Amino acid sequence: MNDRRGVVAKRAEDLLPGVPYVRGWNRARRSAGTLADQLVLLGLDSDFPGLMADVNVFGDGLVQLGTVRPEAAELLAQLITTGLEAELHGTRAEPPMTTRREAPAA
Numbered sequence: 001m002n003d004r005r006g007v008v009a010k011r012a013e014d015l016l017p018g019v020p021y022v023r024g025w026n027r028a029r030r031s032a033g034t035l036a037d038q039l040v041l042l043g044l045d046s047d048f049p050g051l052m053a054d055v056n057v058f059g060d061g062l063v064q065l066g067t068v069r070p071e072a073a074e075l076l077a078q079l080i081t082t083g084l085e086a087e088l089h090g091t092r093a094e095p096p097m098t099t100r101r102e103a104p105a106a
Contacts, residue, residue, distance in 0.1 A: 009056040020059040028053035028061030035063065047072035
């Protein structure tokens with residue numbers, strides 16, 4: 001079963017000839033790197049330790065966020081919403097204040 005973008009397609013584990021796995025993975029790697037850079041700037045990189053590039057059986061690149069705490073998911077949603085609202089209104093987005101716990105991730 002696949003959604004229209006193939007995101008729920010299985011990961012590529014057994015490679016088939018003629019499928020552009022490297023191209024898809026490379027695109028996902030660049031996108032994951034861009035997201036990782038932004039998370040570092042916001043001090044949220046440690047909240048997304050499972051962030052990585054992957055590719056599905058069709059050769060489509062995927063970015064996996066990994067398992068994250070609910071607070072990190074909520075903060076990411078707030079950041080996206082703030083950015084979209086700023087873009088809509090033509091203003092500069094100010095990230096919401098982060099309320100991070102200082103305990104190391106388990």
